[in-house]
Amino acid sequence: MTLRLYCASLQLVLITALVLLFARSGSAQAVPPAFKVIAIAEAGGIHKPFVDAAKVWLRKEAQAYNFTVDYIEDTKPINDAFLAQYQLFIQLNYPPYNWTPTATNAFEQAIEHGTIGWIGFHHATLLGEFDGFTMWPWFSRFMGDIRFTQYIPTFVTGTVLVEDRNHPAMKALPRSFKIEDEEWYTWNRSQRANVHVLASVDENTYTPVTAIKMGDHPVIWTNEHVKARNIYIFMGHHPELFQNPEFTTLFHNSILWAAGR
Numbered sequence: 001m002t003l004r005l006y007c008a009s010l011q012l013v014l015i016t017a018l019v020l021l022f023a024r025s026g027s028a029q030a031v032p033p034a035f036k037v038i039a040i041a042e043a044g045g046i047h048k049p050f051v052d053a054a055k056v057w058l059r060k061e062a063q064a065y066n067f068t069v070d071y072i073e074d075t076k077p078i079n080d081a082f083l084a085q086y087q088l089f090i091q092l093n094y095p096p097y098n099w100t101p102t103a104t105n106a107f108e109q110a111i112e113h114g115t116i117g118w119i120g121f122h123h124a125t126l127l128g129e130f131d132g133f134t135m136w137p138w139f140s141r142f143m144g145d146i147r148f149t150q151y152i153p154t155f156v157t158g159t160v161l162v163e164d165r166n167h168p169a170m171k172a173l174p175r176s177f178k179i180e181d182e183e184w185y186t187w188n189r190s191q192r193a194n195v196h197v198l199a200s201v202d203e204n205t206y207t208p209v210t211a212i213k214m215g216d217h218p219v220i221w222t223n224e225h226v227k228a229r230n231i232y233i234f235m236g237h238h239p240e241l242f243q244n245p246e247f248t249t250l251f252h253n254s255i256l257w258a259a260g261r
């Protein structure tokens with residue numbers, strides 16, 4: 001073997017080794033998540049089946065769309081540095097009361113300045129005096145300056161009318177869709193003057209009929225007076241919602257939009 005041929009083959013061996021090494025480290029190294037989600041999930045109680053179903057659905061969604069979800073069950077860990085690690089905050093049926101003062105302040109700042117996105121479900125509008133706690137006025141304004149008044153304890157099925165089909169969170173949804181057996185909270189006023197309504201429930205479609213109504217009744221909305229991409233979705237009592245393709249489409253769209261993707 002001439003020296004030139006020897007050098008050439010040595011070079012080839014080295015290149016091959018480097019390529020193999022690179023390929024191996026590349027495949028062993030997981031792709032970093034596109035974004036990180038923090039979810040505050042109500043522990044136990046009547047909404048446990050919904051929260052449990054949400055966790056199962058979110059695990060699959062996170063794998064498919066390359067994000068991670070961390071869970072907390074109270075507000076003690078929340079401060080500025082904690083929230084700064086995440087791009088999206090999901091309030092899985094956690095109420096807006098009994099938050100620590102540090103968590104309250106950190107959350108308000110993150111939403112006002114848009115350093116985090118937000119999706120809130122169901123209990124997130126339990127605005128008023130509950131369990132011995134006073135109302136959080138900032139949160140009430142965030143939700144359109146409302147106070148919780150009643151709910152339908154017997155559950156009724158209703159038709160949701162999509163009002164803004166061009167909003168990214170409403171992508172691929174039909175003009176209207178049915179939500180079965182919901183509690184349909186009512187509030188002291190329609191939030192329409194203070195928020196951008198994405199969908200409302202047609203109370204005339206309630207089955208069975210009930211007297212618990214509020215008239216103009218928004219159920220999905222976003223507050224455009226804060227910098228954070230935010231969406232409130234009223235539905236969130238029963239785990240069967242995760243069998244409803246309109247609900248899961250809405251949740252999926254909301255995640256990608258609110259996380260800024």
Ligand SMILES: [Zn+2]
Nearest residue numbers: 122183236237
């Ligand atoms: Zn409920």
